Amino acid sequence: MKVPTYTSKLQRTKTxxxxxxxxxxxxxxxxxxxxxxxxxxxxxxxxxxxxxxKIQATSEINETMPYFTTEIEGIKEKFKxxxxxxxxxxxxxxxxxxxxxKYLRGKTTNAGGNPFLxxxxxxxxxxxxANNLITQGLLNWKKENNKYIVAxxxxxxxxxxxxxxxxxxxxxxxxPQREIGWENNFKIFPGAxxxxxxxxxxxxxxxxxxxxxxxxxxxxxxxxxxxxxxNIGLKITNTIIGNQTYSPMSVSEAxxxxxxxxxKAVDPILAKVWEKMEGKQRTExxxxxxxxxxxxxxxxxxxxxxxxxxxxAADKKTLLEIFNVDVNDENAVNEAKxxxxxxxxxxxxxxxxxxxxVQKLLYPDQDDPDQKSDQNKLNELEGHDIDxxxxxxxxxxxxxxxxxxxxxxxxxxFKTEKSDAQKYVTKTVINRAFYFDELLQNNAHSKLVxxxxxxxxxxxxxxxxxxxxxxxxxxxxxxxxGKKIMEPYLERIEKMYKNSFNDNVGNFKESFISRExxxxxxxxxxxxxxxxxxxxxxxxxxxxxxxxxxxxxYISVPGYKDWGK
Amino acid sequence: MWQLMVAGAGLSFMGxxxxxxAVSAAGxxxxxxxxxxAAVATQKGKLREFRAEQDAVKFREAYDGLLGQQTTEYAxxxxxxxxxxxxxxxxxxxxxxxxxxxxxxxxxxxEAGDLRDQAENLRLQGVLARYxxxxxxxxxxxxxxxxxxxxxxxx
Numbered sequence: 001m002k003v004p005t006y007t008s009k010l011q012r013t014k015t016x017x018x019x020x021x022x023x024x025x026x027x028x029x030x031x032x033x034x035x036x037x038x039x040x041x042x043x044x045x046x047x048x049x050x051x052x053x054k055i056q057a058t059s060e061i062n063e064t065m066p067y068f069t070t071e072i073e074g075i076k077e078k079f080k081x082x083x084x085x086x087x088x089x090x091x092x093x094x095x096x097x098x099x100x101x102k103y104l105r106g107k108t109t110n111a112g113g114n115p116f117l118x119x120x121x122x123x124x125x126x127x128x129x130a131n132n133l134i135t136q137g138l139l140n141w142k143k144e145n146n147k148y149i150v151a152x153x154x155x156x157x158x159x160x161x162x163x164x165x166x167x168x169x170x171x172x173x174x175x176p177q178r179e180i181g182w183e184n185n186f187k188i189f190p191g192a193x194x195x196x197x198x199x200x201x202x203x204x205x206x207x208x209x210x211x212x213x214x215x216x217x218x219x220x221x222x223x224x225x226x227x228x229x230x231n232i233g234l235k236i237t238n239t240i241i242g243n244q245t246y247s248p249m250s251v252s253e254a255x256x257x258x259x260x261x262x263x264k265a266v267d268p269i270l271a272k273v274w275e276k277m278e279g280k281q282r283t284e285x286x287x288x289x290x291x292x293x294x295x296x297x298x299x300x301x302x303x304x305x306x307x308x309x310x311x312x313a314a315d316k317k318t319l320l321e322i323f324n325v326d327v328n329d330e331n332a333v334n335e336a337k338x339x340x341x342x343x344x345x346x347x348x349x350x351x352x353x354x355x356x357x358v359q360k361l362l363y364p365d366q367d368d369p370d371q372k373s374d375q376n377k378l379n380e381l382e383g384h385d386i387d388x389x390x391x392x393x394x395x396x397x398x399x400x401x402x403x404x405x406x407x408x409x410x411x412x413x414f415k416t417e418k419s420d421a422q423k424y425v426t427k428t429v430i431n432r433a434f435y436f437d438e439l440l441q442n443n444a445h446s447k448l449v450x451x452x453x454x455x456x457x458x459x460x461x462x463x464x465x466x467x468x469x470x471x472x473x474x475x476x477x478x479x480x481x482g483k484k485i486m487e488p489y490l491e492r493i494e495k496m497y498k499n500s501f502n503d504n505v506g507n508f509k510e511s512f513i514s515r516e517x518x519x520x521x522x523x524x525x526x527x528x529x530x531x532x533x534x535x536x537x538x539x540x541x542x543x544x545x546x547x548x549x550x551x552x553x554y555i556s557v558p559g560y561k562d563w564g565k
Numbered sequence: 566m567w568q569l570m571v572a573g574a575g576l577s578f579m580g581x582x583x584x585x586x587a588v589s590a591a592g593x594x595x596x597x598x599x600x601x602x603a604a605v606a607t608q609k610g611k612l613r614e615f616r617a618e619q620d621a622v623k624f625r626e627a628y629d630g631l632l633g634q635q636t637t638e639y640a641x642x643x644x645x646x647x648x649x650x651x652x653x654x655x656x657x658x659x660x661x662x663x664x665x666x667x668x669x670x671x672x673x674x675x676e677a678g679d680l681r682d683q684a685e686n687l688r689l690q691g692v693l694a695r696y697x698x699x700x701x702x703x704x705x706x707x708x709x710x711x712x713x714x715x716x717x718x719x720x
Contacts, residue, residue, distance in 0.1 A: 015609075015613075017609070017612050018605060018608035018609035018610075018611070018612040019604070019605035019608055019609070020605065021602045021605060021606075022598050022601060022602055024598055025595050025598060025694075026590075026591035026592075026594045026595050027591070028588045028591050028592065028697070028698055028701055030591075031584075031587035031588050031590065031591035032584035032585075032587050032588045032701075032705065033584075033587075034580075034583060034584075034587065035580045035581060035582070035583030035584025035585070035586070035587055035705075036580060036581075036584050037580065038576060038577075038579060038580025038583060039576075039577045039578075039579075039580030039581045039584065039709070040577075040580070041576055041577075041580070042572075042573050042574065042575065042576030042577025042578065042579070042580055043573065043577045044573065045569060045570075045572055045573030045576055045577075046569075046570050046572075046573025046574045046576075046577060046716055047573070048569060048573065049566050049567065049568075049569030049570030049571075049572075049573055050570055050716075050719060052566045052569070053566045053567065053570060053719070053720070056566060119567070119720075120718075120719075120720070121719060
């Protein structure tokens with residue numbers, strides 16, 4: 001038996017079931033899109049505002065810059081060519097910074113009272129432009145200032161050069177001072193280059209210093225040296241010509257010869273100038289001096305002629321006034337005498353007759369000016385003068401035969417004779433008798449000096465007393481009186497010297513020096529002692545020197561050779 | 566002027582912040598989808614193992630039927646069941662059935678393992694999607710702050 005069974009079997013799925021995978025996903029970009037859109041709108045709004053903002057800032061900057069530039073230019077101008085350029089540079093920088101900050105901080109306002117720069121953007125833009133302006137401006141200014149410093153430095157040097165030129169060329173200054181002025185410009189000290197600048201400036205002359213340190217170019221040095229030489233040379237020649245020290249054209253003539261000694265005779269610095277000059281410069285210089293000389297003398301001639309003409313006319317008028325004087329009016333006569341003297345001083349009278357006429361008019365009591373002295377009397381007086389026997393008595397006796405002028409002349413000569421006689425007696429007759437010059441040559445014999453001086457003064461006083469009582473004595477008589485006064489003194493002087501010698505010999509004998517002298521067996525005379533000392537004395541030997549000076553004084557005293565024998 | 570600039574900068578900033586927020590939300594959503602897909606995959610794995618067990622039961626039932634037919638046939642043939650060749654054939658059949666059941670179970674476990682891995686992969690993708698969105702949102706915010714600050718500085 002076969003039992004039917006349900007056989008149908010459905011196949012189960014092996015993979016299905018449990019859920020399906022989802023593919024849905026959210027895109028990040030899509031999620032962000034709305035926000036991005038909003039951001040974009042925001043950006044557009046911002047950019048719109050920013051553009052306007054930029055335009056306003058640019059406008060403000062453009063409005064501000066001219067004011068700012070003007071102030072900056074003003075500062076540059078203010079400190080340009082300052083006397084202290086180094087300090088000026090600092091000031092320019094600080095003043096520019098002040099102005100810059102003033103604008104940047106909104107302290108500067110426009111016509112509406114608002115700050116020029118209202119926004120950060122404006123300030124930022126201004127900052128960039130202003131910085132450029134200041135930096136560039138400062139650089140340019142510094143460049144100009146540096147040029148100015150160099151120029152100023154040159155000007156200072158030129159000023160010193162000019163000063164030295166003036167000193168060297170001023171003939172009224174002492175020669176050493178002028179030499180220094182010359183050296184200060186033209187000296188060349190070979191070792192100066194190695195020295196520090198300050199020392200170099202002292203050692204070297206200006207031109208050498210400026211050339212070595214490249215302060216002046218070669219061209220400038222050459223040109224300036226030429227100027228200096230011309231300035232010094234022309235200043236010297238100008239003054240010499242102006243002073244009329246030499247005859248007309250003699251300065252240019254001396255230069256023309258080219259001989260240094262001749263130019264030196266005119267002026268030593270002028271000779272140096274000439275030596276320094278080159279050929280062409282010399283020619284030009286000579287031309288200038290000649291021209292200058294000619295111009296001066298031409299001018300002088302014209303001036304003198306005019307002056308002479310003027311003076312002559314005035315003097316003639318004065319002469320006329322003198323001639324018309326009222327001889328009875330004493331005051332008028334005195335005034336006329338003064339005028340006459342003035343005309344005499346001016347050497348107005350060309351004709352002697354004219355002068356004598358005036359003299360006769362004003363001095364009627366005086367001798368006739370046309371009268372001449374007696375020649376025989378004049379010869380007689382000359383003879384007395386030669387013989388030293390001229391006295392007042394002789395001159396007075398001759399007076400009637402002499403003109404007033406000759407009489408006055410002989411009176412003057414007599415006074416001179418008397419004075420000469422007094423001098424001769426004092427110096428030769430009295431002073432020599434005391435051997436005073438020898439005594440004063442060393443410090444020894446101070447006691448003798450004192451005593452002799454007293455005696456000498458006494459002798460001179462005696463002479464003066466005698467002269468006062470005998471004023472009309474001749475030269476010969478005065479000398480004779482002098483010798484007479486000295487007679488008693490001479491004897492005393494010799495004795496005093498002898499005593500002094502004896503004292504000194506005593507001292508010499510007591511000294512250690514004399515030991516050797518004694519051994520020689522020689523006598524203690526002046527000559528022996530001096531010869532002994534001369535042999536033994538060594539430089540710096542005080543004892544020998546002292547004795548030598550003591551004994552040397554006795555040489556030339558009469559009879560000294562016999563002393564000590 | 567500056568008011569317009571401030572308004573624009575504010576609007577732009579707000580837009581950027583909204584973008585960031587939306588990106589972040591999208592990332593979160595994408596992660597949720599991935600997590601859901603991972604749960605499905607896990608579910609599928611479990612289902613696969615459950616079905617393998619059901620198949621093994623059915624297989625055994627089928628073997629029991631076969632063994633009954635064999636016993637019946639041997640008995641009809643006068644063969645002693647449980648001894649000699651009949652036993653060997655029965656043993657052989659039993660061994661083969663065990664082999665098939667083992668293969669069946671192995672296949673089911675392998676497929677379930679793959680599905681679990683897929684689920685894990687989907688979860689990770691979700692995490693990454695979320696992280697990416699967060700990062701993008703953060704970048705948008707940063708950019709927005711930067712732009713706003715720059716804009717304000719220009720005013």
